[in-house]
Amino acid sequence: MPRIAIAGFSHETNTFAEGLTTFDDFVRGRGFPGLMRGEELVRVLTGKSMCTGAFIHAAEELGFELAPLLWTFPQPSGLIEQDAYDRVLALLLEELRAALPVDGVLLELHGAMVTEGLEDAEGDILAHVRGVVGPEVPVIATLDLHANISPLMVEKSESLVGYDTYPHVDAWERGLDAARMMLVAVEGRVQPVSALAQVPMLIGPPRQCTLMPPMSEVIALAHEAEERPGILNVTVAGGFPFSDIADCGASVAVTADGDRELAAATAREIGEVIWDRREQFRVRLTPLSEAIGHALATGEGPVLLADGSDNPGGGAPCDGTAMLQAMIEADVPNSTVAIIVDPEAVSGAVEAGVGNEVTLEVGGKTDDRHGPTLTLTGYVRLIADGRYANKGVMYTGVESNMGRTVVFVVGGVEIILTEQRIQPYDCQALRCVGIEPRDRLLIGLKSAVHFRADHGPLSTAIFEVDTPGVHRPDVEQFEFTKLRRPIWPLDEVAEPF
Ligand SMILES: [Zn+2]
Incomplete structure (x- = not known):
């Protein structure tokens, strides 16, 4: 043998x-x-x-x-x-x-x-x-x-x-x-x-x-x-x-x-x-206002926003606030942001306790490239251990640990705050904290494409939204120094092979 x-x-x-x-x-x-x-x-x-x-x-x-x-x-x-x-x-x-x-x-x-x-x-x-x-x-x-x-x-x-x-x-x-x-x-x-x-x-x-x-x-x-x-x-x-x-x-x-x-x-x-x-x-991203406007106009969910620029599955910090801020400002009802990684905010919510109101400094703490830290007053709905095993078709059975995880509700927007960077491509990332994706009008996901396997079939529409970050799908935004040139779409390429 x-x-x-x-x-x-x-x-x-x-x-x-x-x-x-x-x-x-x-x-x-x-x-x-x-x-x-x-x-x-x-x-x-x-x-x-x-x-x-x-x-x-x-x-x-x-x-x-x-x-x-x-x-x-x-x-x-x-x-x-x-x-x-x-x-x-x-x-x-x-x-x-x-x-x-x-x-x-x-x-x-x-x-x-x-x-x-x-x-x-x-x-x-x-x-x-x-x-x-x-x-x-x-x-x-x-x-x-x-x-x-x-x-x-x-x-x-x-x-x-x-x-x-x-x-x-x-x-x-x-x-x-x-x-x-x-x-x-x-x-x-x-x-x-x-x-x-x-x-x-x-x-x-x-x-x-x-x-x-x-x-x-x-x-x-x-x-x-x-x-x-x-x-x-x-x-x-x-x-x-x-x-x-x-x-x-x-x-x-x-x-x-x-x-x-x-x-x-x-x-x-x-x-x-x-x-x-x-x-x-060639990648074309949708402005946040247009994607959110679609959800508000149709009223049929879940509409999914893919915040690919802050995808932890591609090395981004997952504490970016650009999408969250736009959703709060648009006062979107019945919506979820999955996830924002912020151990300090989690601790603050845990200290406040379930059922209480608290003001937290949320996100934007890793760098200044994914939106500012937001001061948000909201309600602590749930505190969980953040552990789940995938039930979707991608990496089925594989376990993830988001660390202590809090559902923090600001107006119509519930934010899943976690301690660990985990890409929420499997619906279990939401269901393990009591959120059924099918019941939501709008869900903002820190994922570029993987969410399409499990969340995609449930959705009424998907938008790749235009947000800043180190995983921004529009690669022309980055400054390369070691990359071989010429390369499309950064340069004209006369002889590709
Ligand atoms: Zn990959």
Whole structure:
């Protein structure tokens, strides 16, 4: 029986975000145990719809022995302290050396990790893993759709299997794909070789959504190409544009059976389709007044406002007040803001107690890029522990911990105040504090696209609103210094390939 090492070392790094990501962030994670080693990661991730959950399932189904190494995936945030990265990598490599000999290595990576000293952390991880196992042992990694794929990542792995969905609802399927490819590679039935086509485009998250064109059509083409003889996998990565590194942007990585030229030609073909459709990938945001006006005029909810600029799932602070302020000023009835992270305000509300009125300084405390701190007088409706497990189709079963959580009501607007940065893409983030999304007229969500999986089907309308922030979907607002140029839409690009 083949023996396959499995590990997860993931982070989506927003290099524009305030503050550094520390070793403690990797240890704490986002609710379920943060940094897990050995059998603990098997116990915790069994049945969870993430890539590693699928690796574990595949071991049973396909018949291979697991050598579980290490797993960590904290909430996206700013640049990673070099020492934090070095420590986690050292632990991973220590576990890998202790697990030798192995027949293959399956890694759950994100693809947009940046440290103080490394623009291409995943390239570095793969190079180190390759260094330990040598050139003959297959190394296959899964990636998020927001990966900024580098040539080094492709060089140091046999295959990179990326999500095909945004919202990311296919982690389980892509994990199974990677595990199946690993098994046939180990058995010598295929020889996976990969090639990369980088597309000189920065695509704002809303236009990377695979529920609608143009991205749905690009993914359909990728699936068609995967059916062609000799093609083992096609990964279309939209890229994570809030990362000031040379390799930032969209790309296509293709794995073929022993034929690198076929892989390269296929990657380029799909890359050219993305390039040709670039105008369809342009982001257009809606003014807050227009989106709120729609809800007030129709009276039919829930109308969803996506405050993508302050999305904690992309490293933003999630204490921005631009959307909240507009909702309060418009005196919107029967509405919710999910969520505002503000441990001080939570403490103030807890001190005041349930059923009491209190004046709190809310939000805008991380930096001055997401709206000012608001002085708000309201009513403390509920205090909760902020823990829930996803019931929606994205990362089903995965647990989140918002910390102490308060429902603070200001006029017609109820604000979910939390201690931890959690993207409220699953309806449980609201339902765990007694709020049924279907009953609301307007819900402001700190999420760019992921909310569409669970909240979307309940809604009467969705607006991507124009707010300021470090995850602002309009990428032309950012100043890049390390990004390769020229790149669309910042520059004219004469020769895209
Ligand atoms: Zn992603």
